[in-house]
Amino acid sequence: MTPSFSLALTGSGGAGVMTAGQLLLDAAALAGRYGLMARSFGPQIRGGEAAALLRLARRPVECPDDDYDLLVALDWGNIERFADELPLAAGAVIIADPGQGGVPEVIATQAGRIHEIAISQLARDIPGGRPNMVALGIAAALADVPGGAVETRVRQALARHGDESVAAAIACLAAGRAAALEVTGHGDPPSAAPSEDTVDAGAPGPHLDRWVLNGNEATGFGALAAGVRFCAAYPITPATEILEWLAGRLPRVGGRLVQAEDELASINMCIGASFGGVPALTATAGPGLSLMIESLGLAVAAEVPLVVANVMRGGPSTGIPTKSEQTDLNIAVYGLHGEAPHVVVAPTGVGDCAPTAAWAVSLAETLQTPVILLSDQALGQTRTIVDPPGGELARAGRRRYVARHDDSTETYRRYAMTADGISPMSCPGLPGGQYTADGLTHTEHGIPSTRAEDHVGQLDKRRRKLEEYDYGPLWGDLHGAGDIAVITWGSATQPVREACQRAEACGLAVRLVALRLLSPVPASELEAALGGVRACLVVEHNHSGQLYRHLRAWTELPHPTLAWHRPGPLPLRPGEILGALQGLHAQLEAAA
């Protein structure tokens, strides 16, 4: 189990809680901590209530905890909107500004110790002072983030605003810290006392090479590193940051980004670029993926490599664009018309986004197929401190073939039947490699055909290349060795992993299988991984248990296998999954 500290900073629009939260997370990184920060907003486009939700720890953490140890409220505007998202731990500390009125019932009725600090007054007392910097001082003190680290980070962040701003902020930090220690009792922060593995704020060290980023940035980086040099973009929450990150970076490696008129255009622009030999990616969310479906089928039939990073959000339809849910597995795997096998992968955490994105690009290029990468809002938009990827990232390598250009007796066989199903692929510019890529059923040369042998032959070939490919160890991650197993995927992996660790700590050994390859289902690997398992739980963050149904369709699961899933908008938390595990265990014991 990871000893960690969770805190929330809340306030109305303009109060600056997000800035404060992010600076705190950054400071924690400078101090050698791990941690993450999610953002939550009310419905107003701008200026509504907001909450920065942090968790800090001395070991890697990539998911929110069950509840919060600290709530610092700059004001109480519409706090009830966040009530569901803000379960407070027994004995949590609540810092309230008496100048903002009484503590609302949704908070007051929770078991917590309420302390009053006149946050805005303290800020007003400092020339140029801002309440959110006072709140940062309070939060840092109570979360035990070294003041030096906070100061370093704040100095750097505010440098461009001038010395006065910096000085005011530093004064606010100090005021906040002092007030916090005073009201809560000096030296008694709710978290453990500063431990030896907290790095001095000034000290360099390997922890400074850790990455502080969200999954969207990591996904963009992984794709770029693997070789993507073209992106067509149509903005959509919560995927836009992938596109924006690439817009700024692609030119540095000779790549290009085009803003498209819609997703029908963006996916087809990627097809065009990839047909031209340039690895291509686009990013979107459910509504945009829906619009890309027809052309993804074209990419399957014409065998054009490309990657779609689909960052899932609450569905169906427009749903809840700002909240996370693992709800697009069905469309990603089964959404194409006709028989259109392709690849679907999902990163298992923020730290896994770059390697998985790189893998997606390399699979697309090697297998000449569209690859859908399923990220989600939680992965995409949670700023997280992670270790940089360990090994080398995968790189794109397309099978090229050029006909000898004096060989004019036969035209290029772009879709030649090969043993492994992967055909030679030329591209414009290569003499002698001319062919017409086609979404109609075609011959090995790409000529339209309605003959059974061509149709069945090409269907077989396209299935074969996916099914007989050796995906290697990246198909999934295995942890533990109990005879109860949990299967999960994507962002659910981190809370599941923590639940398993807690179960282990209570003496219940659990085997965890986190799938990175979702389609084609790695059935034999999965069945091997589940060897000897007595019972199984399939955990995911959606309403109908999409992975559970998908696995039932394609593999033999242990008996009993239970589906445990629930939709968003609330994040999955380790405690509820632990509960499900213990329930399954109890059931087995009772039956035994």
Add this chain to the structure above:
Amino acid sequence: MTPSFSLALTGSGGAGVMTAGQLLLDAAALAGRYGLMARSFGPQIRGGEAAALLRLARRPVECPDDDYDLLVALDWGNIERFADELPLAAGAVIIADPGQGGVPEVIATQAGRIHEIAISQLARDIPGGRPNMVALGIAAALADVPGGAVETRVRQALARHGDESVAAAIACLAAGRAAALEVTGHGDPPSAAPSEDTVDAGAPGPHLDRWVLNGNEATGFGALAAGVRFCAAYPITPATEILEWLAGRLPRVGGRLVQAEDELASINMCIGASFGGVPALTATAGPGLSLMIESLGLAVAAEVPLVVANVMRGGPSTGIPTKSEQTDLNIAVYGLHGEAPHVVVAPTGVGDCAPTAAWAVSLAETLQTPVILLSDQALGQTRTIVDPPGGELARAGRRRYVARHDDSTETYRRYAMTADGISPMSCPGLPGGQYTADGLTHTEHGIPSTRAEDHVGQLDKRRRKLEEYDYGPLWGDLHGAGDIAVITWGSATQPVREACQRAEACGLAVRLVALRLLSPVPASELEAALGGVRACLVVEHNHSGQLYRHLRAWTELPHPTLAWHRPGPLPLRPGEILGALQGLHAQLEAAA
């Protein structure tokens, strides 16, 4: 087993084989026969080679037989294109015109009796004579369709061309008949001698109330009869005839059709009309369905009734537009992003298209959901003689509710939580019923919400209304009572049914379950229907066994359950399915 006679008329473009084939089928109907005619064309847009493929019988038949008893070739242009589609029976009769050159090898090497008739010469000998009418005379004679019925039909069809045309055609018929009987030996047609149940061509009788139509027309009719009064259309093969049929007929019942700029528009126009209280339908095929996916999700979330008739063709992508395949089940069931449960149904034959289309409309309206009807090219474009629907067709009945208009204390709760999940539904024009339909997660009033209780509540409600509805006996058709079962759906039903009949005739009792309701899976009904079954075969016309995987996901199938399926473009034939059944039986025997 149905004694029947199968024949093919082939010729180059302009030869008129389709006209001859259709007249023969019509004449057979007038003579009290059942039968069907499929059309096959080469790749040329117009003027290429063509084949009319008929099967005639004295009992209802709705699928092609294993092979052909007769081939009448007006010429041999590109006949090898049809070789796959034209398996000839042992001892089949081949009528060749010596003026068109020798019999090509693909035909000559098949076991058949070749007879020469100078078809075009015979036609030239008659002023105004046409070779296809000679061929019709030949085919009618050898298929044992009474000359009187053929003459009646030809007179009626050519009446508007004037008496001379009619007389020339009648003379051609006679010449063809005479030549056919001469070359084959008088009184020795390959089919059984005229039996007592062949009706005199002139005689009226209940057989004249039979329908002669294809599944596309029947689908249009069923929808209209059930209450559809709006259609938005974008043409696509092989669905266009549904739209064209409705274009001509909707105005007669006060309805309207709009030609849309694309499928994104057509589906949304249907949504608009249905939001306005007018039952709406559109028809399309795979590529168009792909484009409708996003808006189908909107219809799910906003709970707007509508029907999409998707007429499947070879896939993926543009695939083979003119050939049949049951290949869009995956996208129809799982293609929507987010959790978007809706209804998917499929007619089990041409005769079932009207009742199933009517049922689809009534389910959509009752359950306030989009319904996808999966037809296919074989159903949609095979002209068939069927008994008209037995019972009453289903009719649309939408649950309406109008707020008392003096009740101004609360706005209309369009998405009220109800026990059965079906909410009241007003529509523009009704005072006091105003609401905003929304694809965002919403409250009971339709106001956007990001709260867990609203999101989960509405997800639950929408699932509940589909899962707890009593679909009645239309969920599937059951035949036979063996302890081996076949599960099938859509156009595969007819060849499977015939295979089961043949199996029964060989002493192998088979239980047939043809699913009309594909989603939600009628799991308990299906499991009940399979009670006591030792082994099961799932038969379908696609590459990956989409129904098989879908059923695995949602039900417990008997052990063993085998998947038997193959893609298009060749139609499923009873013999190959019988083979699979016998194989399964042998396997069981061997194991026993």
Add this chain to the structure above:
Amino acid sequence: MSAAAVLKPKDYKSATRPVWCPGCGDFGVLNALTKALAGLGLAPEQVAVISGIGCSSRLPAYTSVYGFHGVHGRALPVATGLAVARPELTVIATGGDGDGFSIGGNHFLHACRRNANLTYLIMDNAVYGMTKGQASPTSAPDWAGSKLTPNGPGIAAFRPLEIALSAGAGFIARGFSGDPNGLARQLAEAISYPGFAFLQVLSPCITYRPEQMEYKALVSAGFEPLADRNEAFRRLLTDDGFTTGVLFRAPVAAPAPADARQAAGDEAAALDALAREFTAARLRGDGGYEP
């Protein structure tokens, strides 16, 4: 509500609080719309407002009429389906420049041609507000305010009025959200027009295009309704994008789409007749078997 009651603009507002940023131009559009509806004396249940996705597309829920908040870019086909199926209703499609001219551009083109009886009101802020400030088709080529196009979109801005005219719209106007009275008048005219009426409303995005607060100084009421398409074209050749008023009003509305609706007559008899068209009896030229 009984038809007799005289409704005020506020009666056309719902109790739902807009999500818009304080100062957003769309508030002015909402005010103008409710004013126009009240002015026309339309019963709320006879009006439907249909939108896509975007800040501006949130408008329907803030009214007390029927509303439909669909998916991004598809307001016009939904509105067309409704207007064609229920011609007696007042149908207003609305949304943003991204919704209407980027992803929805094709429907815009074809709605102009189709000339169904509905009003299309675009709140044009030359930006994607909802997704945090990317360039829209009406953004200037050198507007570099978005991370997605850090050097600006670099391509010619979309000309909504010219395109509408080329595509065949019969009523074309431009309004400004900062002038709710003028806008209400234009809207009332647009709604009363018996065909497709297009109204571009300059509606500043205070958050991502704060410089649009200057629009007030730039707009001028310069269009006078022209009835001749060619004249309207010539007028547009000197348009600076900030002239407001009705530019074009085709004197006669084009016919309703396709075949006119026929009286339903006796439905059962009509269905019966249709079924008889399928019978074998028809193939010999008679009406079926009646024993």
Add this chain to the structure above:
Amino acid sequence: MSAAAVLKPKDYKSATRPVWCPGCGDFGVLNALTKALAGLGLAPEQVAVISGIGCSSRLPAYTSVYGFHGVHGRALPVATGLAVARPELTVIATGGDGDGFSIGGNHFLHACRRNANLTYLIMDNAVYGMTKGQASPTSAPDWAGSKLTPNGPGIAAFRPLEIALSAGAGFIARGFSGDPNGLARQLAEAISYPGFAFLQVLSPCITYRPEQMEYKALVSAGFEPLADRNEAFRRLLTDDGFTTGVLFRAPVAAPAPADARQAAGDEAAALDALAREFTAARLRGDGGYEP
């Protein structure tokens, strides 16, 4: 093929036999295209022809250059992606009036704005040939030849040249498939234009619009290239739809889309630098930990 070899028009044809009906106008377009490519002396491997779905969209496979036969309506975005990613290639998008103006209308609008370096050649027969003769956007409102619109589409025909001009296209021309030499010249000009070039080709559908055989008598070479957008507009106001030639040629090509491609430099170093942007070290203003 070595660059030195002089290629003839027939060298740009493939061995695949067109599926077109005998007499289809599209044969003339294929001939003109191969003539133009030969005239320009382009190496076949440096040319790509991209299409959607329709009779006309079958064209790529009948050439010996690279081809892409995509889905209905999406030729332009595929071509744009290719042209942007591989600017050294000659990219030609093609297809029918249904493909380009109906389902593909939005891409047409935005391709005109975007001005990527490619040629768009529409074979306009005012009908959906491939699906057996339904009305297309360019069909006359009273053309009643389709069962889908038995009284005619009833709505104003789409005006391709006007829309292209409104939308911002820099090169606009009209040709006729019955005049392969003139068409080849126009095509060569379009291909040589350093930006988006649009060419509407009147290409009769012999099967579903046999009356189009009269086009020969109707067309006249009347356009002379104008460099001024407003003049081009005025010229179009009197256009009867059958004038051929280059209508408009903007003197300077607009800039390529968005940010210009920068030299790739040392990729590995660039990637390294990008990775360093993520490091905690950056949060305190230094370059990371190097022991």
